[in-house]
Amino acid sequence: MSDHKTMTLTLIVWRQKNANDPGKFETYTAKGITEHHSFLEMLDCVNEDLIHSGKDPIVFDHDCREGICGMCSQVINGAPHGGQDRTTVCQLHMRKFKDGDTIYIEPWRARAFPIIKDLIVDRSALDKIVQAGGYTSCHTGGVADGNAILIPKPVADEAMDAAECVGCGACVAGCPNGAAMLFTGAKVSQLALLPQGRAEAAARVKNMSNAMTECGFGNCTNHYECQAACPKGINVKFIARMNREFIKAQF
Amino acid sequence: MILDGKCPTGPIEKTWDKHRFDLKLVNPANKRKYNVIVVGTGLAGGAAAASLGELGYNVQAFCYQDSPRRAHSIAAQGGINAAKNYPNDGDSIYRLFYDTIKGGDFRAREADVWRLAQVSNNIIDQCVAQGVPFARDYAGYLDNRSFGGAQVSRTFFARGQTGQQLLLGAYSALSRQIKAGTVKMYDRREMLDLVVVDGVARGITVRNLVTGQLESYAADAVCLCTGGYVNVFYLSTNAMGCSVTANWKAHKKGAYFANPCYTQIHPTCIPQAGDYQSKLTLMSESLRNDGRVWVPKKKEDCGKHPNEVPEDARDYYLERKYPSYGNLAPRDIASRAAKEQCDDGRGVGPGGRGVYLDFADSIKRLGEDTIRERYGNLFEMYEKITDENGYKRPMRMYPAPHYAMGGLWVDYNLMSNVPGLFVLGEANFSVHGANRLGASALMQGLADGYFVIPYTIGGYLATVKPGQVKTDNPEFKKCEEDVKAEQNKLLGINGKKTVFEFMRELGHLMWENCGMARTKESLEINLKKIPALREEFWKNVKVTGSGAELNQQLENAGRTADFLEFGELLCRDALHRNESCGGHFRVEYQDAGEAQRDDANFCYVGAWEYKGLEKEPELHKEPLKFENVHLAVRSYK
Ligand SMILES: Cc1cc2nc3c(=O)[nH]c(=O)nc-3n(C[C@H](O)[C@H](O)[C@H](O)COP(=O)(O)OP(=O)(O)OC[C@H]3O[C@@H](n4cnc5c(N)ncnc54)[C@H](O)[C@@H]3O)c2cc1C
Ligand code: SF4
Numbered sequence A: 001m002s003d004h005k006t007m008t009l010t011l012i013v014w015r016q017k018n019a020n021d022p023g024k025f026e027t028y029t030a031k032g033i034t035e036h037h038s039f040l041e042m043l044d045c046v047n048e049d050l051i052h053s054g055k056d057p058i059v060f061d062h063d064c065r066e067g068i069c070g071m072c073s074q075v076i077n078g079a080p081h082g083g084q085d086r087t088t089v090c091q092l093h094m095r096k097f098k099d100g101d102t103i104y105i106e107p108w109r110a111r112a113f114p115i116i117k118d119l120i121v122d123r124s125a126l127d128k129i130v131q132a133g134g135y136t137s138c139h140t141g142g143v144a145d146g147n148a149i150l151i152p153k154p155v156a157d158e159a160m161d162a163a164e165c166v167g168c169g170a171c172v173a174g175c176p177n178g179a180a181m182l183f184t185g186a187k188v189s190q191l192a193l194l195p196q197g198r199a200e201a202a203a204r205v206k207n208m209s210n211a212m213t214e215c216g217f218g219n220c221t222n223h224y225e226c227q228a229a230c231p232k233g234i235n236v237k238f239i240a241r242m243n244r245e246f247i248k249a250q251f
Numbered sequence B: 001m002i003l004d005g006k007c008p009t010g011p012i013e014k015t016w017d018k019h020r021f022d023l024k025l026v027n028p029a030n031k032r033k034y035n036v037i038v039v040g041t042g043l044a045g046g047a048a049a050a051s052l053g054e055l056g057y058n059v060q061a062f063c064y065q066d067s068p069r070r071a072h073s074i075a076a077q078g079g080i081n082a083a084k085n086y087p088n089d090g091d092s093i094y095r096l097f098y099d100t101i102k103g104g105d106f107r108a109r110e111a112d113v114w115r116l117a118q119v120s121n122n123i124i125d126q127c128v129a130q131g132v133p134f135a136r137d138y139a140g141y142l143d144n145r146s147f148g149g150a151q152v153s154r155t156f157f158a159r160g161q162t163g164q165q166l167l168l169g170a171y172s173a174l175s176r177q178i179k180a181g182t183v184k185m186y187d188r189r190e191m192l193d194l195v196v197v198d199g200v201a202r203g204i205t206v207r208n209l210v211t212g213q214l215e216s217y218a219a220d221a222v223c224l225c226t227g228g229y230v231n232v233f234y235l236s237t238n239a240m241g242c243s244v245t246a247n248w249k250a251h252k253k254g255a256y257f258a259n260p261c262y263t264q265i266h267p268t269c270i271p272q273a274g275d276y277q278s279k280l281t282l283m284s285e286s287l288r289n290d291g292r293v294w295v296p297k298k299k300e301d302c303g304k305h306p307n308e309v310p311e312d313a314r315d316y317y318l319e320r321k322y323p324s325y326g327n328l329a330p331r332d333i334a335s336r337a338a339k340e341q342c343d344d345g346r347g348v349g350p351g352g353r354g355v356y357l358d359f360a361d362s363i364k365r366l367g368e369d370t371i372r373e374r375y376g377n378l379f380e381m382y383e384k385i386t387d388e389n390g391y392k393r394p395m396r397m398y399p400a401p402h403y404a405m406g407g408l409w410v411d412y413n414l415m416s417n418v419p420g421l422f423v424l425g426e427a428n429f430s431v432h433g434a435n436r437l438g439a440s441a442l443m444q445g446l447a448d449g450y451f452v453i454p455y456t457i458g459g460y461l462a463t464v465k466p467g468q469v470k471t472d473n474p475e476f477k478k479c480e481e482d483v484k485a486e487q488n489k490l491l492g493i494n495g496k497k498t499v500f501e502f503m504r505e506l507g508h509l510m511w512e513n514c515g516m517a518r519t520k521e522s523l524e525i526n527l528k529k530i531p532a533l534r535e536e537f538w539k540n541v542k543v544t545g546s547g548a549e550l551n552q553q554l555e556n557a558g559r560t561a562d563f564l565e566f567g568e569l570l571c572r573d574a575l576h577r578n579e580s581c582g583g584h585f586r587v588e589y590q591d592a593g594e595a596q597r598d599d600a601n602f603c604y605v606g607a608w609e610y611k612g613l614e615k616e617p618e619l620h621k622e623p624l625k626f627e628n629v630h631l632a633v634r635s636y637k
């Protein structure tokens, strides 16, 4: 379990002061890293060294550090979240790397996600897509008993598969077109599958699709990079379902 | 001073209905003239902002993350309670009420807990209507599971991600109101002061975390829904950004802090692996439904591979000590029992700080597929962190700080002692007493947000004229200047130690001397060492960069500065409470390892008033009366 071997790694990290700064890569050394360090804990160590030497630490988004809030967002060696199956950056552990490795770390890159600083981007466009219709219009209070609507297990399970999306935006960062189809498709599908969401299904898919375009996301040309990047294993079949819902909504 | 919780009187089952009728209403046409600030958009704040916006109030909502969908409510795994009694196994509103009062070790208000149990059923209905994909059976009915501290199955769940799904439900309702223009959302903003004018809460000062600008917002009422404070222990199951800051700033502006020493240590978390570690990860309590907890009987066996320790050499200590609840004993009890075994030298894993949670029997009985179906994502998470396969060898667990029962003092209307300041969710102290039962924090957050505040805030607003104070009031400028001065001070010290180093030291003091077991001596040590550490912090901390930009070091430095003040209050509260109850275990007050309450002297809520930094705070008491549940020794044997 706990052996005391440590690793030394070379990090090549994107540094950008603010949205207007052109930004550039800087090289750092991470020392004394064990296989049990998480990727973000490795960055914490590098930052502690930077602070001690009076330099500005690398800023990155993170909060829960357990793979559920969707806040962490880094492209590692070209792969959003580092490319480990169903894993966010914060859950990636250093046992996946070797002593002496060189690691490239960049922010999400997409037209709809402007860089704020270093590895932090502005993902508010995803919130705008949800605001366009990612809900049922029920009022607080005055709803039916939870068991009044029967939803057989397979349907509930499939809705749950779609609902697992954490809104991290890796699908957008992984897509050559910067499309948000997997994110939007997951929400549209969750609510289209459930009887509670059917009533507004047509308006929802139209409004959310329009919002995607307005926010500057690209189109889907079936690369499936989104599914490969997704830390929650959201399936591209939900994009197909959204497309079907979209066609249905035209009639 | 004796505090009055303003609880309605009369038969308990009528209290909330009667109170709702007695509350004044705001005329529908007038609602939009009232501004309400909601700080925090977790379950409590998200639900409140959406519901108040829908009612027609003008709502401004704030959170420190980049989106309201990321509040730490998202991390709750296990489930949410409700008294639906769908399984027909004997549940009722009364039983949920009773279990919560008893689970809290008789340190919560009866009326508040009754209301929580009563509205619990509405919450499930509301979430279903929003499209929350709760687990269902093949016929389509909602599924339930059991959870620690209860003998009925009343917990609703959505895979291992109940908190996430409930929060996304609240977030979707909030998004609908943002679109409708009733709620204006300010993300990446941190509240750094409460603005009080002539004794009434009138607004907040926030830092825009992207630009570093300080901003002022005014309103007719302020709701704090800013979560819990157990990051005072540094390593906890909370998110990195969780802090006491909003609560502490409000406390310094006059709001009383109630029962800060009631902190919950969760029994099943992944043990710490090294000093660099930044947080601890919880494994849902629901695992104890099918996992059996044990340690080796003999010290010599602790180093062996667990599968090589024969059955008769294992001590299933929870089953042994608490035969009727067994592995489902409440959290405080299960945590202390784990510590006891490890203190006895029979712990496993690095440093001997761990116990086994073993699924071998359930896998034999139900098959690995059933276990995977129930807890697959938890096993996956465990493996990602430890590189061990929980299906093949027992998981290792150790208790970790998890939840704050204490919080700002509120009356039955969820209003603090500062008029116009309301406090919801984990940030208040109201319903969990000295120990919270599993699956009841989600319930409380949503109860407060969807079904309590929409009524009680109206009762207050109906008595005040809208828009009396605007941000041009000099008090707003003064608050901004104070915040700015503190930040400049932090940035100017340029010392030798980083913020993390201070936070780690504080966390160590809190965990060692004020954690699962507390003594007069250990607490007195902390009351000396914490002020000393605070002094060192203000002389020797190093914060790089400037205040006029995105600066995560500055954010953390501010939060740490507040923890360094708050930690002292927590210890002071623990020292004054000469009894053991729930999560507060004073070694001096026990009966063979079980907590010994002192109802004659401590059956009250202890609410502290701030008197200045180096001055002793003043204690105010709210006596607790138990008219429906008899004060009794809490036994799970
Ligand atoms: C790992 C884990 C598992 C859990 N599992 C369960 C479970 O199974 N069942 C259960 O019932 N409970 C569970 N709990 C407890 C429960 O999740 C929380 O108590 C509850 O969700 C808290 O909700 P809240 O709305 O009060 O606060 P939070 O969700 O923490 O929200 C706080 C909000 O306040 C904001 N905020 C905080 N400070 C500031 C500031 N200064 N300025 C601006 N904004 C601020 C944040 O941005 C956030 O929006 C669990 C908790 C954890 C940590
Ligand atoms: S679909 Fe996957 S990658 Fe895209 S936002 Fe959701 S969780 Fe992230």
Ligand code: FES
Residues within 6 Å of the ligand: A061, A062, A063, A064, A065, A066, A067, A068, A069, A070, A071, A072, A088, A089, A090, A091
């Ligand atoms: S920090 Fe929350 S998902 Fe990574």
